[in-house]
Amino acid sequence: MNQPLTAEQVDFFRDNGYLILRKVLDPELMAQTRDAWWDVAPPELKRDDPETWVGAFADSRYTLKYRDRSFEPWMIGLLYGNPELQAVAKQLLGPELKVPERIRGIYCVFPDTDKQPRPAHFHVDAHAFHLGVVGYVDDVPPDGGGFTVWPGSHKHFYHRFKTAYTFNPLDENKEVQDREAWQAVQKIAPVHTYGSAGDVVLWHHRMGHGAGHNRSSQVRQAVLYDFCRADLDTVQDEPPPDDMWRDWPGINGG
Secondary structure, rough: OOOOHHHHHHHHHHHEEEEEEOOOHHHHHHOOOHHHHHHOOOOOOOOOOOOHHHOEEEHHHHEEEEOOOOOOHHHHHHOOHHHHHHHHHHHHHHEEOOOOOOOOOOEEOOOOOOOOOOOOEOOOOOOOOOEEEEOOOOEEEEOEEOOEOOHHHHHHHHEOOOOOOOOOEEEEHHHHHHHHHHHHHOOOOOOEEEOOOOOEEEEEEEEOEEOOOEOOOOEEEEEEEEEEOOOOOOOOOOOOOOOOOOOOOOHHOO
């Protein structure tokens, strides 16, 4: 069976903690996704008037997360049900994947009235999963609020938690070590991803990441999902193994 990712792509993901794939998502499902959130957008936001988008949701760092329809089959099908993404996840994680009841939802980043670039900030997600996916359902230009990653940060953070997947930072006697990890990641130049509708960003669950500053004239529209191995609930509270790729046979060669 042919593997969807090349050896070079697997190596890039292992070393950097993220990978961009182009033109993966179904155009009809992307259009349905765009329609879904515009149908519930506040009335002051006019879909055909970009001037009404600027500065929206400033009190939430110019972001809107719409989750109300994330359990519907077409929304699950956009990412989890995508054949290419399924094949990639099984190549990396093995054939048994957890079947979701929902995805994360539609995450939008609105144009900022402040056109000066601001410092990028990262965080590590608190919930347990393996392989994150950010799917762009509309074009995202450079400086358009794209998903931002700190390459290699997954290797700094992986052993800074008591458990392999849940958010359980090391105790106080490791405080200096933790602080050193965060300071090391702060020295990494972030990558602000961008691309066309249908592009996706894959990322490791301990990756430092954040939403980029949207200095463009359009709304960044993305849909997020987390691929998980079927045995996640069993192993998520175990200590992180020495080999951070133990549960990734497509990277470990298992």
